[in-house]
Amino acid sequence: MKLPFSLRIASLKSGLFWRTFFLLGALTTTSMTAWVGMISVVQHEPQVQQISAQVISVVTITHAALTHSAPELRRELLFELVSNEGIRVFPLEEDDKVEPPADNALMPDIEKLVKAKLGADTRFSSKVNGVAGFWVSFNIDDDQYWLMLERERIRGLTGIQWLGWASVVSVVSLLGAAFISSLINLPLRRLTQATRDFAQGKRPAPLPEKGPIEIMEANRSFNQMVDDLQQVESDRAVILAGISHDLRTPLARMQLEVEMANLSDDAREGMQSDIGQMDAIIGQFLDYAKPTEASSFINVNISELLSDTAHEASRLPDVRINTDIAPGAHAMGNATDIKRVINNLIENARRYGKTPGSDVTEIDIKCSVKGMHTSKRITIEVQDHGNGVPPEQIEQLLKPFTRLDTARGQANGAGLGLAIVERVMSRHNAELNVRNRDGGGLLIQIVMKAL
Known part of the structure; x- marks a missing residue:
């Protein structure tokens, strides 16, 4: 029987697959976060040393080259620095529009080390006069200059790059967690499906006896x-x-x-x-011991079956049958067993549901089809006009070898009529409801999936 939507959502939340998936995902995320944090801490000092040494080296070499080169060759030297090394040198003017250096965890330590080597008056900027780069000031005699390095030469992984790599690792980790969860859940899912099939009267295929010892033994x-x-x-x-x-x-x-x-x-x-x-x-x-095999199920015209059964029962001298049967009701099942169920219900009503003050038992047989497409349901109702059953004893009716003579009057039998009905209907994956009818009598309702 199909579970309601709320129960399906609850089963998803509490399912072993999702529990395993979320636990593995949480473990992977925690491990990755700790790994990124550890790498950041361990890498911080070496990266600061490397970038500072590179900046100091470039500034020192550029300063020495410009200082010791002939004035007429400096223009050509600057062109070589730009074209081959990506280094640009500009005069530092008082009206330059200077923006502060990049705000990251490395910059304060880089500034400290560079100033210790090049002088406390060394300035840094991320953009000068609208041109972005890694800007460092230096002095030649009394003149000040800007030296601009391309950012790519001195920066490590950016936050976006770290986020990109972390996203890739997260996706791969989650896919791995889903794969591992599926491997863990597959044997249990097979066992659950086999158990469900067996409960519905089907003979499940043998489960594979391989894998881990626990699964193999189960x-x-x-x-x-x-x-x-x-x-x-x-x-x-x-x-x-x-x-x-x-x-x-x-x-x-x-x-x-x-x-x-x-x-x-x-x-x-x-x-x-x-x-x-x-x-x-x-x-x-x-009838109670006879199994109902799902392999014997065919397309059964429930409407015709009910009409034929009602017609046969109407020949009994002490029974009056009232029918309200919708046409075209079809379901998968065993026609012989379904007819036996309806006959049992009619016989149960005839024996126990005699109308008070009358020698004739009045029995109503109804059939309706509701829903659309895959949600279509056939509802069959068989009800009498007798004394009914005390509400606290209704559940006892479906138990084998039970007869509530005190409520329904004396009758002979083994007490298996409704137990046979419940057994057959459970094999048909149908829902059986028993309750007292409004106005007196017992109402037995069967709900089946329609074709």
């Missing part, structure tokens, strides 16, 4: 349990069939002897009634 135990239960079911059917044959043969002889015996009419009718009841009880045992 699957082997489940397969053995299925085989054992199938054998028990088969043995029970054989035993009951044998009992039926062994009991019905002497019952037939007793019936014949009663017919031929010199008895009064009352005695003969009483004995014939007792023999008929014993034969009916044997039939109930066989």
Whole structure:
């Protein structure tokens, strides 16, 4: 039976797959965060030393080259620095528009080390006169200059790059967590599906007996349990069939002897009634023990089946059948078993639901189809106009060998009528509801998935 949406959401939240996935994801995220933090701390000092040494080296070499070169060659030297080294040198003017250096964790330590080597008056900037770069000032005699390095030469990974790499690692980690969760959850999902199929009367395929020891042993135990239960079911059917044959043969002889015996009419009718009841009880045992195989399910016209069953029941002298059956109701099932269920419900109503003050039992049979497409449902209702059942005892009706004679009047039988109905309907994955009818009587409702 399909779970309601709220229950499906709850099952997703509490499912083993999602628990494992979120735990692995949280572990991976925590580990990655700690790794990034550790790398940042460990890498900080070496990166500061490397960038500071590079800046000091470039400024020192440029200063020496300009100082010791001939004035007529300085223009060519500056061109070489720009074209080959990406280094530009500009005069520092008082009206230069200077922006502060980049605000990051490395810059304060870089400034400290560079100023210790080049002088406390060394200035830094991230943009001068609208031109972005890594700007450092230096002096030649009494003149001040700007030396601009390309940012790419002195910067490490930016925050965006760190975020990009972290995103890639996170996605890969989450995919790995999903894969690992699927591997962990797959055997349990197979076991759950096999258990559900077995509960619905299907014979599940044997679970693979391989993998980790715990999974292998669980699957082997489940397969053995299925085989054992199938054998028990088969043995029970054989035993009951044998009992039926062994009991019905002497019952037939007793019936014949009663017919031929010199008895009064009352005695003969009483004995014939007792023999008929014993034969009916044997039939109930066989119906209850008979398995309903899902492999035998076909497209059943529920509307026609109900109409035929109601027509047959209307021939009984003490029954009046009222029908309200929607046409075109189809469902997958075993037609013989569904008809047996409806007959059991009619017989249950005939025996126990006699209308007070009347010798005729009035039974209503209704069938409706509601919903659209995959959500279509067939609702079958069989109700009588009797005394009903005390509400606190309704649940007892579906238990085997239970008869509520105090509520429904005296009747003979093994108490398996509604138990057979519940057993067959559960194999058809249908919903069975029992409640008292408004106005008196018992209402039994069956809800099946429609085609």
